[in-house]
Amino acid sequence: MFTTAILVKVIIIVSVFAITLVVAMYSTYAERKIAAFFQDRLGPNRAGPYGILQPVADGVKMFMKEEIIPDVSNKFLFIFGPSLAMLTACMTSAVIPWGRGITIGGNFYIMQAADVNIGILYIFGVVSIGVYGIMIGGWASNNKYSLLGALRASSQMISYEIAMGLAIISLIMMSGTLSVRDIAEQQQGFHWNVLYQPLGFLIFLICAFAETNRAPFDLPECETELVGGYHTEYSSMKLGFYLFAEYINMFISSAVISTLYFGGYNMPLIGRFVHDPNWLSMIGTCFLFGKIFFFIFFFMWVRWTLPRFRYDQLMNLGWKVLIPLSILNIFLTGIVMWLNGKLG
Amino acid sequence: MVQYTFYFLSFLAILSALMVVVSKNPVHSVLYLIITFFAIAGHYVLMNAQFLAAVHIIVYAGAIMVLFLYVIMMLNLNADVEPHKSKWLKFAATITGGLLMIVLIGALRNVSENAAAGLPGNDIGLVKNLGRVLFNDYALPFEVSSILFLSAMVGAVMLGKKEIK
Numbered sequence: 446m447f448t449t450a451i452l453v454k455v456i457i458i459v460s461v462f463a464i465t466l467v468v469a470m471y472s473t474y475a476e477r478k479i480a481a482f483f484q485d486r487l488g489p490n491r492a493g494p495y496g497i498l499q500p501v502a503d504g505v506k507m508f509m510k511e512e513i514i515p516d517v518s519n520k521f522l523f524i525f526g527p528s529l530a531m532l533t534a535c536m537t538s539a540v541i542p543w544g545r546g547i548t549i550g551g552n553f554y555i556m557q558a559a560d561v562n563i564g565i566l567y568i569f570g571v572v573s574i575g576v577y578g579i580m581i582g583g584w585a586s587n588n589k590y591s592l593l594g595a596l597r598a599s600s601q602m603i604s605y606e607i608a609m610g611l612a613i614i615s616l617i618m619m620s621g622t623l624s625v626r627d628i629a630e631q632q633q634g635f636h637w638n639v640l641y642q643p644l645g646f647l648i649f650l651i652c653a654f655a656e657t658n659r660a661p662f663d664l665p666e667c668e669t670e671l672v673g674g675y676h677t678e679y680s681s682m683k684l685g686f687y688l689f690a691e692y693i694n695m696f697i698s699s700a701v702i703s704t705l706y707f708g709g710y711n712m713p714l715i716g717r718f719v720h721d722p723n724w725l726s727m728i729g730t731c732f733l734f735g736k737i738f739f740f741i742f743f744f745m746w747v748r749w750t751l752p753r754f755r756y757d758q759l760m761n762l763g764w765k766v767l768i769p770l771s772i773l774n775i776f777l778t779g780i781v782m783w784l785n786g787k788l789g
Numbered sequence: 790m791v792q793y794t795f796y797f798l799s800f801l802a803i804l805s806a807l808m809v810v811v812s813k814n815p816v817h818s819v820l821y822l823i824i825t826f827f828a829i830a831g832h833y834v835l836m837n838a839q840f841l842a843a844v845h846i847i848v849y850a851g852a853i854m855v856l857f858l859y860v861i862m863m864l865n866l867n868a869d870v871e872p873h874k875s876k877w878l879k880f881a882a883t884i885t886g887g888l889l890m891i892v893l894i895g896a897l898r899n900v901s902e903n904a905a906a907g908l909p910g911n912d913i914g915l916v917k918n919l920g921r922v923l924f925n926d927y928a929l930p931f932e933v934s935s936i937l938f939l940s941a942m943v944g945a946v947m948l949g950k951k952e953i954k
Contacts, residue, residue, distance in 0.1 A: 522820075561839065562839070562915060562916070563839050563840055563843050566843035566844065566847065567843060569843075569851075570846040570847050570850075570851060572851075573846070573850070573851025573855075574846070574850060576851070576855050577855070580855070580862070581820070584858075584862050592862060595862075596859065596862070596863070599855065599859070603852070606851075623916055
């Protein structure tokens with residue numbers, strides 16, 4: 446019993462990691478194909494049928510490239526920076542519930558690496574640590590352009606973290622729990638949180654774009670103004686780590702958005718057609734991935750549609766629009782809860 | 790298991806705290822301080838205070854230390870920029886620090902070893918219980934501390950404000 450439980454956990458963790466990496470890998474392919482579609486081009490189509498092997502070719506290219514470590518830089522921190530970026534990108538997946546759970550041989554196993562009762566705080570902790578990957582990398586490069594790029598990227602991330610946290614507070618007020626699984630469970634049927642928290646969802650979505658450094662907030666690597674941002678000095682797979690971490694972050698934020706606001710693994714009406722709980726939870730997982738893929742597409746859609754912000758516009762939006770709006774949202778949520786008699 | 794984790798975390802915390810003081814490069818000091826905070830957060834988890842651990846990481850490691858790192862990176866402090874301190878000053882500092890340690894040891898000598906073991910229940914650190922205690926029994930100190938934050942914010946705004954001519 447005990448060993449099977451551990452075995453199931455190991456299988457879940459390993460498969461979550463594998464799925465995360467594969468999804469991130471093919472997000473790069475999808476991004477290029479979608480960009481091509483938006484710009485009336487063909488996109489990658491040489492490696493394999495429809496260019497399906499393009500990410501593999503890119504990965505091989507990244508590994509084979511010459512690796513340059515600047516002579517004056519702090520070698521350990523120079524390598525530690527991208528590793529930390531990758532680590533924090535992968536760590537968030539631990540608290541995301543991928544499905545309700547399956548029963549094998551009379552034992553119920555939840556499809557989640559760890560159901561901690563402070564799941565949301567865990568996500569925020571990991572996100573706030575994510576800044577260090579960029580800052581350490583930018584500083585260890587010993588290049589003023591890298592340092593300026595790192596400061597730029599991290600000040601953006603810190604600013605939007607605040608609004609993100611405040612947007613989540615109103616969601617927590619409503620659901621009364623910090624466990625991600627409980628929040629997902631509460632959204633059965635059509636009680637998706639996005640219907641109760643539209644403003645909070647909007648703020649969270651915008652902040653998620655800023656946190657993942659995606660367009661229109663991709664100022665850290667804004668090629669019209671900068672040499673290359675915080676990763677100017679990086680080459681080979683260490684640069685690949687930074688770029689890849691962005692795609693992992695995109696996948697994880699899509700998962701978090703779908704879980705917190707779009708019902709997670711719940712899908713309305715599906716319970717009428719499927720009755721076996723194992724199959725139901727499997728189908729729920731598929732629906733969760735459907736939602737995640739939609740949001741990944743949405744990230745790309747926005748990237749190839751909207752122009753980039755200017756830096757002062759970015760800061761104004763973060764501090765003068767999103768933070769007051771999210772505080773207003775907390776206030777409104779409180780009033781509505783009070784009117785409905787939900788405040789004890 | 791818990792005991793070994795405790796020893797490991799304590800070792801890590803003390804070692805990295807020492808490295809904060811010893812290391813020449815201020816950025817390294819900050820990074821060691823972050824490791825110290827993580828080790829202390831691990832101690833919180835061992836004491837079943839998961840909420841405190843998470844908040845500790847978010848606030849200290851995630852926010853305050855990032856600002857520390859910011860300032861130190863912007864100042865670009867190097868070993869040769871550092872003002873030279875005389876040998877006597879170092880000597881005096883060591884003795885003062887040692888005296889402080891003696892006072893601390895003297896103060897903590899009589900504390901019962903089992904004080905930490907007598908925590909009431911395993912779920913004391915959960916958000917629900919913590920919030921209940923915080924907003925019922927300690928509502929006034931909580932609000933007073935929020936006024937402290939407010940005054941700090943006002944002070945920062947005043948300092949950052951452009952001069953009105």
